[in-house]
Amino acid sequence: MAKRHILIDPAQPSTSKQSRPPPRTNWELYILCQAETDEPLQCPLRSTMKPSGSGYASLTEDLLQFKGLRHMPMELNVNRLDDGDGVEATLRTHSAQWHKKCRLKFNKKMFDQQSRAESASGQQSSTGTSPVHTRSVASHRLPQSTEPICFFCNKPAGTADLHEAATKEIDKNVRRCATELGDTELLAKLSAGDMIAIEAKYHRNCLRALYNKIRPAALKDEDADRLHGIAFAELVVFMEDMHADEDNAPVFKLSDVANLYKTRLEQLGATVTNKIHTTRLKDRLLSVLPDLRAHSQGRDTLLLFEKDIGPALKKACDHDSDAMHLVRAAQVVHREMFQTRFTFDGTFHADCQKYSVTPSLLALVNMILDGTNSKH
Template sequence: MAKKFQLVDTFEQRTPTTPPETNWKLCLVCQEETTESLVCPVLSKRRDPGSGYTTMAANLVKFDELGKLPRTVQLQRLDEGQGVEATMVAHQAKWHKTCMLQYNNTMLRRAEKRLIASSSAFGSTDNVPGKRARTHSSEATTSGTSCFFCGKSGTETLHEVATFQVDTRVRKCAAQVGDNELMARLSMGDMVALEAKYHSKCLLALYYRAKTTVEAEQKTDHEGVMSRIVLAELVLYIEETHLEEGTAPVFRLADLAKLYTTRMEQLGVALCKKVNSTRLTERLLAQLPGLRSQSKGRDVLLAFDEDIGEALGKACEQDCDTEADL
């Protein structure tokens, strides 16, 4: 691996020690007595005092996942089993405002960005599913000296999974991206019990893969839903025109396709390719049993069986005149 420049982060200088007990009378973060006054969310005048704990707990867990918690803030001492937030609430945790600010959303995003920047410098080949298999063995996952995800130890710091939140999220992500190999490893037990270690960049890579997968699925899903709505509108439009007294409507497929595209765009779905006319015809014919399609020159015309003999013939002769009715 090529050497790369990296900002020295004082947070990195972590040595494994058994965490001391938390003194809940002191600042949760620094555990030091200073002149700065302590803030306690329970005593705050905000309408929802608990939300202070929710954010702080969630952010500390995320910082821990990124391996960016300093030695003084070990989650083990902040989680008595029911999760960090519940433990904080139970002890009415307090903190210095300056200490809290180090773990707010802005700092979290900054830490994430820095990690992504450094992980993209390593290249993405690590995350190609097929390529990972070569270094993996079931022994590697339990030996605790290699990364749970990439199977390598590498030169980067390996972090230990300290909370069940990480395990839960990894499981969810593995399912979302459909990583069977990872799910098989997770079936051996929870990551905390397995004493699983990980590179921050590998964990983040999984999170990002899951995020993009879900987003892509939602997009496809959204397009499908909109498409069904627009098709239903098109069917209704055809039916209504057909029911109008004294008309025997003939529809040009090209016009219907244009209508479909316009309506989809109005609903915020920009179609990246031209509407598949054959597929559109199939869908329309499936929903309108009386409708028949017939090619006429370059056009495909759609009309109802009962009108077909008369109207289709006329439409072809008069060409433009009948289109005014549509």
């Protein structure tokens, strides 16, 4: 059989085994080990987490890291997972799936161990010292351990037991904490799927420590709410004290009340970055003070108590009544003056001045001068 001609890359080792083209992948089997077993499978496309298929990106990143090492955790030619569009795109196209135990061999912990082992081996070779092949060195070179580790601290169980994530609530809370804290390493782990699907295990102390990290932020929110509550309570007491004054009927302008509330918040030490929402403040005051009423007057909103509305209206009506009396009197005088006819014949009679003034006008002037007392 004639030999096939291939182009040799000088940067690659010149062994006949590595010069061969990568074997084809049977995508119906499990892509890492190419074996068919009854063990549970993982497929990012079946995960409920968003974005769909994000597990392919993390696997591709890990595989390409291991590709740069001299030894792989298991016999795997990464080139066979690339149809020409890149490893990640190829995995998505074929809906690739794998065993969990195979995936664990290509994680960050294994990569760090293998990198340190090869780095130490390289230093020993450069100094001419033959490495001592012990069992521990071999285990670093070809890590085969699949001992469960904590999802948070990456350490095995030790003296504390590992607990498996069994509820969606844990996954939800962990994602919320990771997002609020900006923990990129934890978010990267969560991108592989939800904690139940990837069968994540954790120390209870590690989970508790994560929750405690966001507790100070929650306490700050509680302190702010407490200061707002104190300032609002003092504002209510101030308005009630003003209302208790029997000599005055207080009328509050909503904008002034909001400024008073903001000033008190600043005095208490609260940070007020935004303008006080006057409508919400008004609604809170109306709910706490049942007798308080709000009335719009142009662009302003006036707040006053209901029992003060009646006297204010009565006072306004009294002013209106006086004005109406003046108008009525003027109408009577005006009508009588224009109904009276005077004829000037060129001479002034003896009583002409007396009769030129109408009785209503004369009576009005007398009442202005002498009052309405009939004894005068």
